[in-house]
Amino acid sequence: MYLINVHAIPTKDSEYYDKVVGAYVSLYIDYADIEGAMQLSKFYIEEEGWKVESIDEEYYDLEDENDVDEDQKEFYIEAKEFGYTLVFNTYESDEEE
Numbered sequence: 001m002y003l004i005n006v007h008a009i010p011t012k013d014s015e016y017y018d019k020v021v022g023a024y025v026s027l028y029i030d031y032a033d034i035e036g037a038m039q040l041s042k043f044y045i046e047e048e049g050w051k052v053e054s055i056d057e058e059y060y061d062l063e064d065e066n067d068v069d070e071d072q073k074e075f076y077i078e079a080k081e082f083g084y085t086l087v088f089n090t091y092e093s094d095e096e097e
Helices: 034-047 070-082
Strands: 002-010 022-029 050-061 084-091
Touching (some): 002 034, 022 034, 070 084
Antiparallel strands (some): 002 022
């Protein structure tokens, strides 16, 4: 499993449009290779109505749930069950960026 971090902005299709200016998205994805995981991360985020601004080149290769902090384990477990999970950490102004 991989943990990929992405910077995204809401499009008109997002429920967050006009509510926030952006988000740092943590994507937990249970996929065989990083290249495919990176492509899928963009797909899943855009499917939620967000435009991917950038994808961090650094990513985390997670062997098991012990590789994540206690407060993040639920995201790891969810991704194991459903293939991926998205965590949007939104911000309301460009000053927070």
